[in-house]
Amino acid sequence: DAGITQSPRHKVTETGTPVTLRCHQTENHRYMYWYRQDPGHGLRLIHYSYGVKDTDKGEVSDGYSVSRSKTEDFLLTLESATSSQTSVYFCAISGFPGEQYFGPGTRLTVT
């Protein structure tokens, strides 16, 4: 998985609780991304980062926030989890434009 780990791999949480997912890379790549993958929608970009403390929104950013205090870590926070945020979340890194490598994913269930 190109030196990318995600934690936790699986999580069940209740509606209204905050949740933080972690992405860790060992490739020292500048660009990092958070996607969600849902049936019928494919991969959709939530947030991305182009450097330490440099982040921006993707196409489905509502209800999510991110932080990147170190090159190797990119955190995704669901401020108040809702059932619509039940999904599989993937982190990706990119060293070369367009060439993204994905982590193993986190399966999140919001009950």
Place this chain on the structure above:
Amino acid sequence: GESVGLHLPTLSVQEGDNSIINCAYSNSASDYFIWYKQESGKGPQFIIDIRSNMDKRQGQRVTVLLNKTVKHLSLQIAATQPGDSAVYFCAEFLGRQGGSEKLVFGKGTKLTVNP
């Protein structure tokens, strides 16, 4: 608008046969295209890419063909093996501007290889 889609949602082949997975795109302004393979329970895995100034690119058992005239992309897998069973999807790279990298993903074709 821009879209990246696949002609067939499922494809079933016999082991040893060649597989062809298709992808249509609508945006002419792209730098290149990427094919990903996603096995059940895993993240997408980069297979091969092709630049917009190329028509064909070959890898190990895989070939990508790009027809810009009809905006069509295909992935050919030679001598398909059971380990090739997965969802394959294409992605269209529209460029990197500042901090934004525009990568548009298709929804995928599920390839099943029968022994």
